[in-house]
Amino acid sequence: MPAKKSPAKKAPKSMPYEQGAWAHVFAPRAPGERRYWLIKSEPDVFSFEDLERAPKQTTCWDSVRNSSARNFMRDGMKKADLAFYYHSNAEPSGIVGICEIVREGYPDHTAWDPSHDYFDEKSDPDMPTWYMVDVKAVKPFKTMVALPEIKGDPALAEMALVKVGRLSVVPVTPAEWEYLCALGGVA
Structure with missing residues (x-):
């Protein structure tokens, strides 16, 4: 009897981006357009200071195991985009610095x-499920912007960090970016 063929593997599925809540972060970009993000790490696992001490102040942003965060890294983040570096599960949690995307999703x-x-x-090297980007430290915030301050600020009420706090990678609007940079003393 011939051997039964196993079904062909398929790439991870995503909702068509133009239909999703985050359609704007996947939309085509204007020439030279930079987009903004927030990435989270526990400071006892890999802090902003650890990033600053890393060779060339750069590291891969690996081990993200959430499909929405994966999609942001795989399909949304582009080289030269900027991201807030957020210390999670800390007392207090908050934004502590800025980093740059220096290698797109792989x-x-x-x-x-x-x-x-x-x-x-279940992840297969021939059909990867999970992706990462490389980030480089740009500068620390002069003042941490703590999560209670972010949640209590009406100007940030629609921020993805507030609305969908569980994600380790979220988009940030240009207006939120400017506002938070000013609060952190790096405007």
């Missing part, structure tokens, strides 16, 4: 490493 190899905390046995 497969996250940690998903294929059985010894890694974020190993995903």
Whole structure:
């Protein structure tokens, strides 16, 4: 009897971006347009200071295991975009610095490493599920902008960080970017 063929693997599915809540971050860009993001890390895992001490002040942003955050990194973030560096699960949590996207989305190899905390046995190197970007430190905030301050500020009530706080990568509007830079003393 002939061997049964296994079904062909398919790439991870996403809602068509033009229909989603974040359609604007996936829309075509004007020439030279920069977009803004917020990325989260626990300071005891990898702090902004750790990024500043990294070779060339650069690291890969790996181990993200949420499909929306993956889509932002894989399809939304572009080289030269800027991101707020946010310390999560800290007392207090908040924005502590700015980094730049220096390499666009590429497969996250940690998903294929059985010894890694974020190993995903279902992820396939030939059809990657998870992606990462490389980020480089730009500058620390002079003053941390803490989450309670962000949540209590009416000017930031629609911010993705406030609306969908669980995501480790979220978009930031240009107006939110300017406002938060001023609050952090880096305007």
